[in-house]
Amino acid sequence: MSATPAQQVRHYLQFSDLSAPEYAHVMVRAAEIKRKFKAYEKYHPLADRTLAMIFEKASTRTRVSFEAGMYQLGGSVVHLTTGDSQLGRAEPIEDSARVISRMTDIVMIRTFGQDKIERFASHSRVPVTNGLTNEFHPCQILADIFTYIEHRGSGGSEDKVLDCLKGKTVAWVGDGNNMANTWLQAAELLGFTLHLSTPSGYEVDQAVAGLRSANSYKIFKDPEDACRGADLVTTDVWTSMGFEAENEARKKAFADWCVDEAMMQAAKPDALFMHCLPAHRGEEVSASVIDGPQSVVWDEAENRMHVQKALMEFLLLGPIHD
Numbered sequence: 001m002s003a004t005p006a007q008q009v010r011h012y013l014q015f016s017d018l019s020a021p022e023y024a025h026v027m028v029r030a031a032e033i034k035r036k037f038k039a040y041e042k043y044h045p046l047a048d049r050t051l052a053m054i055f056e057k058a059s060t061r062t063r064v065s066f067e068a069g070m071y072q073l074g075g076s077v078v079h080l081t082t083g084d085s086q087l088g089r090a091e092p093i094e095d096s097a098r099v100i101s102r103m104t105d106i107v108m109i110r111t112f113g114q115d116k117i118e119r120f121a122s123h124s125r126v127p128v129t130n131g132l133t134n135e136f137h138p139c140q141i142l143a144d145i146f147t148y149i150e151h152r153g154s155g156g157s158e159d160k161v162l163d164c165l166k167g168k169t170v171a172w173v174g175d176g177n178n179m180a181n182t183w184l185q186a187a188e189l190l191g192f193t194l195h196l197s198t199p200s201g202y203e204v205d206q207a208v209a210g211l212r213s214a215n216s217y218k219i220f221k222d223p224e225d226a227c228r229g230a231d232l233v234t235t236d237v238w239t240s241m242g243f244e245a246e247n248e249a250r251k252k253a254f255a256d257w258c259v260d261e262a263m264m265q266a267a268k269p270d271a272l273f274m275h276c277l278p279a280h281r282g283e284e285v286s287a288s289v290i291d292g293p294q295s296v297v298w299d300e301a302e303n304r305m306h307v308q309k310a311l312m313e314f315l316l317l318g319p320i321h322d
């Protein structure tokens with residue numbers, strides 16, 4: 001069991017919590033960890049470690065990828081939800097953090113406000129990872145960047161692995177939500193440009209996204225203009241979890257923000273399409289795009305597991321050079 005002093009604990013609460021060189025390391029490790037998985041090579045660096053997963057919102061990919069990933073690393077998992085724990089009966093989040101982090105080695109939380117995961121982390125003895133909040137979804141963008149590198153990079157060592165992102169354009173079409181905020185942080189940190197087109201009233205907020213400047217993104221009124229010349233086009237549901245009461249209003253506001261073939265044609269001929277999933281064909285993306293040749297959404301989903309294994313390895317063991 002780890003007994004890491006609190007001041008040495010590294011959390012992953014938003015994308016900007018790791019530096020570019022640390023991302024380069026995690027990307028290289030994720031490729032190696034994926035290779036081992038595909039070769040049925042046993043790799044148990046987290047034997048006897050326990051991951052606590054706390055879900056206050058629904059999940060398929062995050063649950064399966066963290067749970068399967070932790071077992072594959074030799075560890076075990078405890079799964080908690082609001083409904084089946086004292087979290088749903090008003091136990092203070094700080095008390096829950098103190099208790100859970102005395103019995104486990106790493107925590108993943110999916111919750112509502114970012115303030116909640118920050119309060120948990122500030123009372124946790126062990127690393128806390130953001131499995132999605134209203135504001136951010138860093139593990140997803142970690143997987144998206146890895147997927148982009150797999151498809152468009154030339155792999156390589158830590159000093160080269162991120163090169164394929166430099167100067168590239170990612171187009172975000174849709175809600176100014178947790179995914180958009182996280183893409184904004186990634187663009188600023190890793191040196192690419194984000195084109196954003198959101199319906200009026202659903203714009204991103206630079207302060208919420210926690211950016212240092214406005215240099216790494218451009219806003220477009222027309223989603224097709226945002227896609228023009230893009231290397232990657234990406235979108236997300238019109239209504240995120242926790243915003244279901246706005247569903248009908250959003251359906252009207254977002255009607256023109258559907259990534260279709262015309263938008264993909266505006267992008268570069270070899271542009272990729274990504275979606276964090278779950279997707280609603282005919283709403284934010286047409287079936288022809290998500291099920292078409294430029295879509296890499298299934299690699300993207302699978303890669304959640306490989307990058308999160310690399311992330312947990314990094315947070316618990318630090319850099320590995322084997």
Ligand code: CP
Binds near residue numbers: 058060061062063278
């Ligand atoms: N993309 C993603 O986080 O999916 P889940 O909501 O299924 O976990």
Ligand code: NVA
Binds near residue numbers: 132178236239241276
């Ligand atoms: N923005 C979506 C992502 C789901 C993985 C949500 O928060 O519901």
